[in-house]
Amino acid sequence: MFSLAINFPTQKFLQAQSKVGVLAWIGFEALIMPIGVLYLFVNVFKWGLAGAAISYDVSGWVIALGQIWYFMAIIVLTGHLEDPIIAVGSLSICHFTGSKEMRKAVAKACLLES
Numbered sequence: 001m002f003s004l005a006i007n008f009p010t011q012k013f014l015q016a017q018s019k020v021g022v023l024a025w026i027g028f029e030a031l032i033m034p035i036g037v038l039y040l041f042v043n044v045f046k047w048g049l050a051g052a053a054i055s056y057d058v059s060g061w062v063i064a065l066g067q068i069w070y071f072m073a074i075i076v077l078t079g080h081l082e083d084p085i086i087a088v089g090s091l092s093i094c095h096f097t098g099s100k101e102m103r104k105a106v107a108k109a110c111l112l113e114s
Contacts, residue, residue, distance in 0.1 A: 009098025010067040016094060017074075026067060034059035071095065
């Protein structure tokens with residue numbers, strides 16, 4: 001669940017940049033990878049329901065880390081543009097705005113559960 005704090009703003013950034021192919025591959029991997037992790041934790045390790053919960057969390061973090069890696073690669077590549085200061089600045093603003101909105105949503109959800 002905590003991985004969504006990273007996943008959501010990164011996904012919004014990729015949508016804003018029209019990187020639909022990358023989002024499709026990330027989505028495909030997000031569909032296939034958790035099945036293997038779920039099988040491993042529930043059936044191989046025999047952890048049952050706790051294994052299913054751990055599988056969900058591990059899968060989310062792997063997806064989020066993959067998106068962070070992609071985002072950092074984009075920032076490095078924009079350094080080769082004509083005016084890299086503006087390009088990297090706009091990427092940072094977009095990422096900050098998305099993560100700020102996600103932090104608001106997580107804080108509101110935490111307050112509602114209390």
